[in-house]
Amino acid sequence: MSELLAIRREKLQAIRAMDVRAYEYEFQRTHTTTEIIQQFDEITEKVVVRTAGRIMAVRKMGRASFCHMQDESGRIQIYVQENSVGSRGYELFGLLDIGDIIGIVGKVFRTRTGEVTILVDELHLLAKNIRPIPIVKEKDGQVFDAFTDKEQRYRQRYLDLMVNPEVREVFRTRSRIIQWTRDFLNERGFLEVDTPILQPIYGGANARPFKTFYNALERDFYLRIAVELYLKRLIIGGFEKVYEIGKNFRNEGLDRSHNPEFTLLEFYQTYVDYNYMMDFVEQYFRFLCAKLEKSKLPFGEYEIDFSQPFPRRKMFDLIREYAGEDVANYSESELKVLCQKKGIELKPDDNYGKFIELLFDNFVEPNLIQPTFVIDYPKAISPLAKSKRDGSVAIVERFELYIAGHEFVNAFSELNDPIDQRERLEQQNRLRESGDEEAQTMDEDFVTAMEFGMPPTGGVGIGIDRVVMLFTNQVSIKDVILFPQMRT
RNA sequence: GGGUGCAUAGCUCAGUCGGUAGAGCAACGGCCUUUUAAGCCGUGGGUCGCAGGUUCGAUCCCUGCUGCACUCACCA
Numbered sequence: 001m002s003e004l005l006a007i008r009r010e011k012l013q014a015i016r017a018m019d020v021r022a023y024e025y026e027f028q029r030t031h032t033t034t035e036i037i038q039q040f041d042e043i044t045e046k047v048v049v050r051t052a053g054r055i056m057a058v059r060k061m062g063r064a065s066f067c068h069m070q071d072e073s074g075r076i077q078i079y080v081q082e083n084s085v086g087s088r089g090y091e092l093f094g095l096l097d098i099g100d101i102i103g104i105v106g107k108v109f110r111t112r113t114g115e116v117t118i119l120v121d122e123l124h125l126l127a128k129n130i131r132p133i134p135i136v137k138e139k140d141g142q143v144f145d146a147f148t149d150k151e152q153r154y155r156q157r158y159l160d161l162m163v164n165p166e167v168r169e170v171f172r173t174r175s176r177i178i179q180w181t182r183d184f185l186n187e188r189g190f191l192e193v194d195t196p197i198l199q200p201i202y203g204g205a206n207a208r209p210f211k212t213f214y215n216a217l218e219r220d221f222y223l224r225i226a227v228e229l230y231l232k233r234l235i236i237g238g239f240e241k242v243y244e245i246g247k248n249f250r251n252e253g254l255d256r257s258h259n260p261e262f263t264l265l266e267f268y269q270t271y272v273d274y275n276y277m278m279d280f281v282e283q284y285f286r287f288l289c290a291k292l293e294k295s296k297l298p299f300g301e302y303e304i305d306f307s308q309p310f311p312r313r314k315m316f317d318l319i320r321e322y323a324g325e326d327v328a329n330y331s332e333s334e335l336k337v338l339c340q341k342k343g344i345e346l347k348p349d350d351n352y353g354k355f356i357e358l359l360f361d362n363f364v365e366p367n368l369i370q371p372t373f374v375i376d377y378p379k380a381i382s383p384l385a386k387s388k389r390d391g392s393v394a395i396v397e398r399f400e401l402y403i404a405g406h407e408f409v410n411a412f413s414e415l416n417d418p419i420d421q422r423e424r425l426e427q428q429n430r431l432r433e434s435g436d437e438e439a440q441t442m443d444e445d446f447v448t449a450m451e452f453g454m455p456p457t458g459g460v461g462i463g464i465d466r467v468v469m470l471f472t473n474q475v476s477i478k479d480v481i482l483f484p485q486m487r488t
Numbered sequence: 489g490g491g492u493g494c495a496u497a498g499c500u501c502a503g504u505c506g507g508u509a510g511a512g513c514a515a516c517g518g519c520c521u522u523u524u525a526a527g528c529c530g531u532g533g534g535u536c537g538c539a540g541g542u543u544c545g546a547u548c549c550c551u552g553c554u555g556c557a558c559u560c561a562c563c564a
Contacts, residue, residue, distance in 0.1 A: 002533095003515080003516090003532075003533060004498060004514085004515060004533085005498095007515065007516070008515095057524080057525090059523050059524060059526050059527095060520085060523095060526090061520055061521060061522090061523065061526075061527090062519070062520040062521065063520085063521050064520090064521035064522080064523085065521085065523085066522080066523045066524065066526085068524080077523090077524075079521090079522070079523085081521060081522095082521075083521075097515090098514075109522090110522095111522045111523075111524085112522050112523090113522080113523080113524075115522090115523090115524075117522080117523095131498085132498050132499085132514065132515075133498085133499090133514095134498075134499045134500090134514090135498085135499060135500095135513060135514050136499080136500095136513095137513070137524095137525040138524095138525070139524085139525045140525095142525085143525095144500080144512090144513075144525055145499055145500040145501090145512080145513055145514090145525090146499090146500075147499065147500085148499090148500075149499085149500090149556085150556065150557065151495095151555070151556045151557085152499095152556095154556090163499095205563090205564085206563080207562095207563065207564085208562095208563095248564085250563065250564080252562060252563055252564095253489080253561080253562065253563080255558095255559085255560095255562090255563095256557090256558085257563090257564075258562085258563065258564070262564070264564075345560095345561080347561095406564085407563090407564060408564085409564095410564075438562085438563080461564080462564095463564045465564085466564070476557095477564095486555085486556085487554085487555065487556085
């Protein structure tokens with residue numbers, strides 16, 4: 001390695017000895033590499049093109065050489081001939097390496113085998129590479145010696161992006177999905193807002209937070225785990241459709257569907273309920289499908305079909321179907337016995353809501369492959385959702401959308417009764433005090449805000465990273481986050 | 489946090505039933521002005537993840553650690 005580095009530094013010195021600037025200030029381009037290929041018929045042999053990029057492959061043949069250079073749009077072959085660039089130009093070329101950034105001036109032709117190629121008249125070094133990049137070769141679509149080491153790809157994402165074009169494509173799609181999401185909401189009259197990431201009290205979800213110390217205020221602050229309570233304050237303030245897309249932070253383990261900082265979309269609309277929001281969410285997924293011109297998506301071992309209406313299934317019905325037990329009227333202790341009978345591992349402080357969740361996660365969730373709305377959750381695990389309007393005391397109007405066995409969306413008819421809300425958060429507080437680290441906290445200001453009057457509201461949260469995974473067919477969240485969390 | 493597996497050259501990988509390692513590509517030197525995984529000839533390159541232990545001797549066996557992958561737990 002040190003030998004390889006030393007050789008490149010020697011070349012850098014040799015380049016400087018030629019009085020050539022190794023790190024240029026600017027270069028005017030007329031075309032990207034892809035534009036040259038697309039416009040070949042109009043510009044061939046006539047137009048002088050100027051383009052820039054990174055040298056990705058070199059084939060030297062004495063006094064002439066072929067290279068491939070790559071820019072963001074793609075890559076193109078260039079032909080560097082001593083006759084064209086001159087002896088000094090070719091001497092400089094001899095000191096270049098794969099990985100160097102160059103700008104070239106020349107005219108376009110086709111080689112014998114038909115590849116669009118630039119005959120280089122001027123060669124400009126724009127940035128000298130002094131550390132070798134991974135070499136990936138390719139023939140007839142087959143890739144050789146691909147740069148595949150996951151650890152290196154994530155830790156040095158720039159190399160991954162440099163040499164793995166399909167990775168660039170995933171992140172372009174990610175960007176477009178987020179843009180389309182904004183379009184979808186903006187077109188429907190939603191207002192995008194920013195709410196605090198550093199919060200004195202965290203809330204809006206059941207999760208452990210990251211804690212930090214705010215020196216000036218001399219107290220602990222938390223990185224947000226959700227934006228829910230702030231967006232509801234805005235609803236109370238009079239905005240009728242709001243949304244936020246941003247990072248949330250949950251102090252939990254890493255695995256292929258969890259990164260501690262992740263991108264969450266939440267949106268809230270007044271005067272609608274969870275039924276409206278189910279339609280809305282279904283439209284949203286169809287909207288993304290339309291943008292990507294797909295109605296069926298390959299995802300891991302499955303093919304997900306968005307063309308059919310998403311079934312809406314009651315949670316207890318699904319548990320009855322897949323676990324073979326009607327638990328709708330079970331008491332906490334009956335549920336505990338059932339879980340034990342089913343071989344589910346329990347923790348000492350698990351309670352009614354937890355038992356239901358465990359049954360659902362173990363028996364139902366893996367079976368929900370095609371998009372399915374699970375509706376009507378236990379109140380015990382939904383402290384921010386409104387009770388079911390039919391009078392069921394233990395059920396709330398909540399849905400989650402499951403696809404490929406994973407939760408993608410969580411939504412409620414939002415609780416807007418301040419007295420009920422206070423009781424629910426007090427109940428959460430009691431759970432916390434008895435050891436449930438993920439129970440929610442009492443947020444006095446939030447409840448106070450609700451006391452001023454909150455309109456009926458439908459609210460939705462969507463894990464954007466997972467949506468990107470789905471639409472790019474990536475089974476690991478690390479493959480849709482540019483710089484995933486790694487152990488240091 | 490638990491379990492399983494992996495860690496060898498810049499990249500992708502062999503290999504040593506324990507005797508300090510090899511290929512292709514990349515690099516370096518030579519030939520070559522339409523090649524394209526360019527080709528041909530030659531050369532160099534590794535504290536075999538880290539730290540201990542066993543042994544005459546460890547990259548290989550054992551223990552611990554670190555990182556990654558898969559998986560369970562937890563969550564989105």
